[in-house]
Amino acid sequence: MRHPSKRRIVVVVVAAAALALASCTRAPRSAPAARVLASQAFLADIAGAVAGERIAVAALLPADTDPHTWEPAPRDAAAVAAADLFIVNGAGLEAFLEPLIEGLGSEGPRVVEASAGLVPREHDEDGHDEDGHGHETDPHFWLDPLNVIRYAENIRDALSTLDPAGADAYRANATAYAEELQALDRWIVAEVARIPPERRLLVTNHESLGYFADRYGLRIVGTVIPSVSTGSSPSARQLAALVDLLRASGAPALFVEEGADARVARQLADEAGVRLVTDLRTHTLTGPDGPVPTYLAMMRADVRTIVNALVAP
Amino acid sequence: MIAWLAEPLAHGFMQRGMLAGAIVGVLCAVVGCFVVLRSMAFIGDAMAHAVLPGVAVAYLVKGDLFVGALGAALAVALGIGALSRRGQVREDSAIGILFAAALSLGVLLISSIRTSATDLGHILFGNVLGVSARDLLLTGAIAAAVLAAIFLLYKELVVVSFDPVLAATLRLPAERLRIALLVLLALTIVVSLQTVGVGLVSALLVTPGATAQLLTRRLPRMMAVAGALGVASCVIGLYASYYLDVASGAAMVLTATAFFVVAFLFAPRRGAAWRLLERARRHPAAS
Numbered sequence: 001m002r003h004p005s006k007r008r009i010v011v012v013v014v015a016a017a018a019l020a021l022a023s024c025t026r027a028p029r030s031a032p033a034a035r036v037l038a039s040q041a042f043l044a045d046i047a048g049a050v051a052g053e054r055i056a057v058a059a060l061l062p063a064d065t066d067p068h069t070w071e072p073a074p075r076d077a078a079a080v081a082a083a084d085l086f087i088v089n090g091a092g093l094e095a096f097l098e099p100l101i102e103g104l105g106s107e108g109p110r111v112v113e114a115s116a117g118l119v120p121r122e123h124d125e126d127g128h129d130e131d132g133h134g135h136e137t138d139p140h141f142w143l144d145p146l147n148v149i150r151y152a153e154n155i156r157d158a159l160s161t162l163d164p165a166g167a168d169a170y171r172a173n174a175t176a177y178a179e180e181l182q183a184l185d186r187w188i189v190a191e192v193a194r195i196p197p198e199r200r201l202l203v204t205n206h207e208s209l210g211y212f213a214d215r216y217g218l219r220i221v222g223t224v225i226p227s228v229s230t231g232s233s234p235s236a237r238q239l240a241a242l243v244d245l246l247r248a249s250g251a252p253a254l255f256v257e258e259g260a261d262a263r264v265a266r267q268l269a270d271e272a273g274v275r276l277v278t279d280l281r282t283h284t285l286t287g288p289d290g291p292v293p294t295y296l297a298m299m300r301a302d303v304r305t306i307v308n309a310l311v312a313p
Numbered sequence: 314m315i316a317w318l319a320e321p322l323a324h325g326f327m328q329r330g331m332l333a334g335a336i337v338g339v340l341c342a343v344v345g346c347f348v349v350l351r352s353m354a355f356i357g358d359a360m361a362h363a364v365l366p367g368v369a370v371a372y373l374v375k376g377d378l379f380v381g382a383l384g385a386a387l388a389v390a391l392g393i394g395a396l397s398r399r400g401q402v403r404e405d406s407a408i409g410i411l412f413a414a415a416l417s418l419g420v421l422l423i424s425s426i427r428t429s430a431t432d433l434g435h436i437l438f439g440n441v442l443g444v445s446a447r448d449l450l451l452t453g454a455i456a457a458a459v460l461a462a463i464f465l466l467y468k469e470l471v472v473v474s475f476d477p478v479l480a481a482t483l484r485l486p487a488e489r490l491r492i493a494l495l496v497l498l499a500l501t502i503v504v505s506l507q508t509v510g511v512g513l514v515s516a517l518l519v520t521p522g523a524t525a526q527l528l529t530r531r532l533p534r535m536m537a538v539a540g541a542l543g544v545a546s547c548v549i550g551l552y553a554s555y556y557l558d559v560a561s562g563a564a565m566v567l568t569a570t571a572f573f574v575v576a577f578l579f580a581p582r583r584g585a586a587w588r589l590l591e592r593a594r595r596h597p598a599a600s
Contacts, residue, residue: 073424236554236561239442240324264443267326 034162035109037083039094041285042295043114046148047087049180050155052173054166063285063293072100083109085162087155090115091139112158114151115141121210143282144211145181145188145299152177184296185215188303192216195310201251202306203242203274205265208257208282218306221249224256224265239268246272253309255280277309321555326442333444333452334547334565337505340456341517342525342543343463343536344501347494349522350532351474353404357518359412360502361511363389365419373422379451383503389415390495398488439510441551441561448508455504459497470494471532509562516566517543524573527580542572 036055038044041063048057060079080086080097081104088094090113101108120137141147156174160167192200200218202209206225213220222245225234234242246254246268253275256262262278269276281298292298321327341357348356364382371381389411396407444452463470473480473490480487505514525538550565557564578586 233440233560233562234442235558235564236321236327236330236442236551237556237558239326240321240555243324243326261443263445264326264440267329267443267445271325 034084035082036085036087036159036162037080037109038087038114039097040089040283042142042283042298043087043089043151045285045293045295046114046142046151046177047155047159049177050152050170050173051159052169054163054169055159063287064290076100077104080104080109081107085109085158086111087158088113089139089142091120091137091141093139110158110162112154114154115139115147116150116154118147118150121214138207138210140208140282141211142295143209143299143302144215145184146215147211148181148295149178152181180296184299188216188299191303191307192218195307198250199252199310199313201249201310203246203249203251203254204280205254205256205260205262209255221245221251224254224268234264239264243268243272246274252313253277255306255309257282258284275309277305280305318552321552326444327551327555329444329446329449330441330561331548331551333449333508334441334551335544336449336452336456337509337513338517338521338543338545338547339540340459340501340543341505341514342521342539343460344498345518345522345543346525346532346536346539347470347474348498348518349526351404353408354519355405355412355515356408356498357502357515358511359408360386360389360499361506361514362419363412363415364503364506366415366422367419369419369422379503379507382506383499385415385419386499386503387496390499391492394488394492394495439507441509441513441547441565444508452504452508455500459500462493462497466490466493509565513562513565516569517546520566520569520573521546524569524576527573527576527583542569546572 034055036047036051036057037060038047038057041059041061044057044059044063051057060076077100080100086101086109088097088111101111118141142151152174156170159170163170202213202218202220203222203224204220205223207220207223209218209220212218222242224239224242245251251274254265254269254272254277256265256276256278258279258281260278262276265278266276280302281292282302285294285298286292292301322331345357348354364385367381367383367385367388368378369381370376371378371384392411393404393407396402396410397404402410469485469490470493472483473485473487474494477487480490502514502518505517509517521539521542522535524542525535528538529535546569547565550568551561553559553564553568554561576584578584581587
């Protein structure tokens, strides 16, 4: 299993002059001749909500692409070079793109971190970080929708600097989007409330749901791969301890992200007699025709998946 | 002591891991004796990576990834056989060429599948702790078939591998036997690959065989010793992974390496320590 920090998705916001750019999929509809790029599909979606009609947003990598096996093709590098603004999640998620950005030097785009200003979560004291991974910054801020309000504000500010004439529109869009996020948050609170409190336990393949769990009162009991790093592999002792933990805690299910290697997790789930859920999405969207074309849809689908797995004995 | 040995086996995934490790350990080590003696140490690594295009194609046509991997490995095995048949291209060069080509083709195919969230590289990184009962059956069946084939063709394979002149005199179908060996290798590598991962496969193909070679010159005994070392490395490695809390595949590889180092230093008559001792005995004044 791989970590989000390798996830690479880039979004291009293109102005009228840039129609020729190979990777742009939406035609711009208005005047500003600025090209904006984001690193992830869900970021492209959030940026698109803020940019609205003024600037089109497209993904360099299609939404459903697994970034781990993705290698930048020359046209990807060209798209980054051609951008005026590059929106990244930050907090280490885009470490894989740093060589590309640094390679461009002064030709590169201005980079804005959507998560700037958010405080990284502390690992649980009782928890799962006894292996010294506690110092790693968890970049998965967006899995708490309230954090995404800050994303939208950061993107609003960056867009306004780039295109001052559109500042009012961006402000209005960001405000409207924040309301949608708050509605989503209220809906999630209500959904999680359906889970009996003693069953609000999460065991995941990776440590990605921390912010989500913090916000909605779920407890992360354990993870299969304790580190966010791809190269690490768990020891037999850790897995045995996790099976015991699954049994002892009464956690009803083990969650694995869509597309991840579920082989080890499947054996553990069988062993402990819990459900294995493999279609959680934390950073990939489907295309516009799929079931989760947007960030908001991804969150709703995940919450349904989690609640369904935990609610019924 | 018994409790100490039994404790890790309380978990089903540990039992399956032990069994899978033992099966793969024997299989790779026995087949690995041919690999070591014919100086093809890198064929394991090469073929393991060469399965990628097969995996990608299997994924595209929604087939079984294992079958795709096997197809690609067989194609590469036959390709190596064909390229090096008349000796215009040496076998190790053929391995190098086809490995690089297949790996690149795999990367190219996988990067063009831009619509999938699935990480196809997974097949390269089987984990001995994630072996399912089905994997175990498949591994066991293929291992039994490969070992049976080696047993039945033993004399012919040995003659063809090490004594081409005798093989010609005996009118053995040398070409077919050489390809048979490559096919057996491909089967071994692919089945081990999805069970224990690429790192362990390349190590188990070479290290136990090389260790056994230090201890004995006779091939049947070398195979037996290598097989025993392969199993021991897997079992000890897995216990180490449990009690020392370290990554399991790496622990197994390093256990095999430890056996090798010990044999390299202390093998009767051939070990480095033994030779030092001999020299000291012969030239007492110099030491």
